[in-house]
Amino acid sequence: MEFEVAAAKPSAEPARLTVELPEDAKLYVDGNLTKGNGASRNFHTPELAKGSSYFYELKAEIVVNGETVVEEKRLVVRAGDTLSESFSKLFAAAKAKKDADLVTASK
Numbered sequence: 001m002e003f004e005v006a007a008a009k010p011s012a013e014p015a016r017l018t019v020e021l022p023e024d025a026k027l028y029v030d031g032n033l034t035k036g037n038g039a040s041r042n043f044h045t046p047e048l049a050k051g052s053s054y055f056y057e058l059k060a061e062i063v064v065n066g067e068t069v070v071e072e073k074r075l076v077v078r079a080g081d082t083l084s085e086s087f088s089k090l091f092a093a094a095k096a097k098k099d100a101d102l103v104t105a106s107k
Helices: 088-105
Strands: 018-022 024-031 038-044 053-064 067-078 082-085
Touching: 018 024, 018 067, 067 082, 067 088
Parallel strands: 018 082
Antiparallel strands: 018 038, 024 053, 053 067
């Protein structure tokens, strides 16, 4: 007699995060400055226990006309999640800076 063994489902797995923000913005995760750059930054969390919720504090900042613009978010994640988060306030500030730079350059 043969038996089939069911594949064990993992009790923990990472979550995948994609963060969209202006290319020159600084990004902090739980107070730590990340090393990545670019407009789309991807992260994998450590293994997370299934059935539990975790959170990450995200803070992004960009300097516009000598002023630092900051946006903060709290991201709730669970094992196996694939999440995207965007910093719309920073995109608006970056666009305003670019528009102002274009006006100044055309004078």
